[in-house]
Amino acid sequence: MDRAQIVHQNFLDRVASGALPQGAAPAAGLAPEQAVGIYRAQVLSRALDITSRAMQKAGQGFYTIGSSGHEGMAAVARALRPDDMAFLHYRDAAFQISRADQVPGQRIAWxxxxxFACSSEDPISGGRHKVLGSKALMIPPQTSTIASHLPKAVGAAYSIGAAKRHAPEHQLMRDDSIVMCSFGDASANHSTAQGAINTAGWTSVQSTPLPLLFVCEDNGIGISTKTPQGWIETSMRARPGIKYFKADGLDIYAAHAVAQEAADYVRRRKKPAFLHLRTVRLYGHAGADVPTTYLPKSEVEADEANDPLLHSVRLLDQAGALPRAEALKIYTETCARVERIRAEVVTRPHLQSGADVAASLIPPTRACAASNGPSAADRATAFGGDMRAMSEPQPMSRLINWALTDLMLAHSEIVMMGEDVGRKGGVYGVTQKLHQRFGRDRMIDTLLDEQSILGLAIGMGHNGFVPMPEIQFLAYLHNAEDQLRGEAATLPFFSNGQFSNPMVLRIAGLGYQKGFGGHFHNDNSLAVLRDIPGIVIACPSDGAEAAMMLREAVRLAREEQRVVVFVEPIALYPMRDLHAAKDGGWMRTYPAPDQSIALGEVGQHGAGTDLAIVTYGNGRYLSTQAQAELEARGIKTRIVDLRWLAPLPAEALLEATKSCKHVLIVDECRTTGSQSEALMALFTEASDRPAARIAAEDCFIATGPAYAATLPSKDSILAAALDLVGAKP
Incomplete structure (x- = not known):
């Protein structure tokens, strides 16, 4: 027999004989019916684990990471309210089952x-993944195995106090709610977990409300690597700003009592707490894992002898809540019931096509209150003397600042967060004066941790806000890219559109920043963003378009619940001149607040038919310089600006270039992994007209005079264009 069958038979034999493990007497605080309800949740969780393995062997199920040994989380669930948002560890089936018992109308076993069967009728993911989660139970689905859900749990907890001060239209949580997030002892060592815990403490010591309960389920091992004895307690007991609680998860009475104390502390004090819960791991890590291949059999058997269900039977019997015989009957009847349900579930339909699978990539739209934009009086108060300058051409950085001001005036649910965005006004002054205009509640200066910045945004998006986080430089995104890839972008997909975390992520990026910072401040690769399904990537090339695209980005987040990444070319922030010094050729006047550029709408500059230059960002600036010389040589040229890099506006690009004889793609990103690859494929597959591309070298960017040596230039664009059309240099 495998270990699951051994544990199952041990339970039957030991309960029947009364050979139960020893332990403390039942603590006060649990009424008999509550205690029995917790036990029933534990038993159903165990029965589901057993059945999931049988389903896998029969080709009917596809996931076997179980919750056996962690059933004490059923007691934790009873210590919380069912409307407290819970971000769950993947071993927390008992928590979800126990919470379902508190909400009428649930069919949790079904x-x-x-x-487990990946049926398209699965009410949380629609058959896309075996995940814990439920809209009715306030449990957003998690697929994380490395605690990457902890930063957004911090953000969600922060949003409760923020919503009390500035209630968003689509607020989900009550003012007295708390947030719970659970994870394993191995995951606690991951930088994501450590960053989130550090951020929680950093926030708490500043007396900022943060009603968050961390629950670490400590079974002492991560797959095959043991956690050092006492490591979690030693590392967490004295963390500043976070109160430490410890409980035995094998004892439902003790676990409930301590969890209740911890939850009450968090709810009453609005401060984070850390509940360290002792658990055991039964069966090994997952179905294919055989623990006796890397652990002594005696250790495996010792954990099996400490089966939480055996402890629960003893405690219930001692408390007079449930005799042993009745406990055994509940167990056998539950196992039989789960098998009966399994026989029906495996006949239910599955997703059939790629379109079916992808249907939830894009979240549904939501009804939003109509907005006529900011009032004239509000604008006059906010802008002050800047109003007089709006009729004059300005560089991009100032126009973005004004656009952000108008957007924040129009939509009170917009909140910005990032390093130095508040009092300093950003490294490049893009967010100057916004702190004075909107206050620190809406202009949040964060600690230096990109994972926590994005987690704050994701969590606030869960509670109805429209977050606009800023990553100071594109290269810094790599410290936190999984918050986009593994958390933000996947939430609608794995919840079948029931949960969303809209945001507009602003990133200062790309190259051509003269002599400053090398590749850390000049990062010309967007590949890490381009392959994330479902997100929108925008990149403006002049200030007026940046303002109008920002308005569309906010509309997409606010109304369509999209995750939008808005890449702002650093080198174009201060750009004033185009062809000659002091010509002011790249400055623009501020577009009226009701003007925007729709998603997928490309820009066209010029009407020439000899050559179309397809580009974006800094590439448009350089191509415009080259365009003047091409026109002087009699080569009629148009520039087509992508603006929206994802989803690629393929039809609009083909329409904008269909009358042109040649297509030159100018891409400031690296040759490998750049937009130019997809664009070359698009134009080559669409027609047989000559097409070529020029992109940056596959190299990092240097500091100093060679800052642009690896990048496209006006001269290299001109040379490539002349070669493509067959003209002499």
Missing amino acids: DMLLS
Whole structure:
């Protein structure tokens, strides 16, 4: 027999014989019916684990990371309210089952078995993944195995106090709610977890409300690597700003009592707490894992002898809540019931096509209150003397600042966060005066941790805000890219559109920043963003377009619940001149607040048919310089600006270039992994007209005079264009 069957038979034999493990007497605080309810949740969780393995062997199920040994989380669930948002560890089936018992109308065994079977009728993911989660139970689905859900749990907890001060239209949580996030002892060592815990403490010591309960389920091992004895307690007991609680998860009475104390502390004090819960791991890590291949059999058997269900039977019997015989009957009847449900569930339909699978990539739109934009009086108060300058051409950085001001005036649910965005006004002054105009609640100066910045945004998006986080430089995104890839972009997909975390992520990026910082401040690769399904990537090339595209980006986040990444070319922030010094050729006047550029709408500059230059960002600036010389040589040229890099506006690009004889793609990103690859494929597959591309070298950017040596230039664009059309240099 495998270990699951051994544990199952041990339970039957030991409960029947009364050979139960020893332990403390039942603590006060749990009424008999509550204690029995917790036990029933534990038993159903165990029965589902057993059945999931049988389903996998029969080719009917596809996931076997179980919750056996962690059933004490059923007691934690009873210590919380069912409307407290919970971000769960993947071993927390008992928590979800126990919470379902507190909410009328739930069919939790049926629903969870649909998930095991990956049926399209699975009410949380629609058959896309076996995940814990439920809209009715306030449990957003998680697929994380490395605690990457902890930063957004911090953000969600922060949003509760923020919503009390500035209630967003689509607020989900109550003012007295708390947030719970759970994870394993191995995951606690991950930088994502450590960053989130550090951020929680950093926030708490500043007396900022943060009603967050961390629950670390400590079974002492991560797959095959043991956690050092006492490591979690030693590393967490004295963390500043976070109160430490410890409980035995094998004892439902003790676990409930301590979890209740911790939850009450968090709810009453609005401060984070850390609940360290002892658990055991039964069966190994997952179905294919055999723990006796890397652990002594005696250790495996010792954990099995400490089966939490055996402890629960003893405690219930001692408390007079449930005799042993009745406990055994509940267990056998539950196992039989789960098998009966399994027989029906495996006949239910599955996703059939790629379109079916991708249907939830894009979240549904939501009804939003109509906005006529900021009032004239509000604008006059906010802008002050800047109003007089709006009729005059300005560089991009100032126009973005004004656009952000108008957007924040129009939509009170917009909140910005990032390093130095508040009092300093950003490294490049793009967010200057916004702190004075909107206050620190809406212009949040964060600690230096990109994972926490994005987690704050994701969590606030969960509670109805429209976050606009800023990553100071594109290269810094790589410290936190999984917050986009593994958390923000996947939430609608794995929740079948029931949960969303809209945001507009602003990133200062790309190259051509003269002599400053090398590749850390001049990062010309967007590849890490381009392959994330479902997100929108925008890149403006002049200030007026930046303002109008920002308005569309906010509309997409606010109304369509999209995740938008808005890449702002650093080198164009201060750009004033185009062809000659002091010609002011790249400055623009501020577009009226009701003007915007729709998603997928490309820009066209010029009407020439000899050559179309397809580009974006700094590439448009350089191509415009080259265009003047091409026109002087009699080569009629148009520039087509992508503006929206994802989803690629393929039809609009083909329409904008269809009358042109040649197509030259100018891409400031590296040759490998750049937009130019997809664009070359698009134009080559669409027609047989000559097409070529020029892109940056596959190299990092240097500091100093060679800052642009690896990048396209006006001269290299001109040379490539002349070669493509067959003209002499």
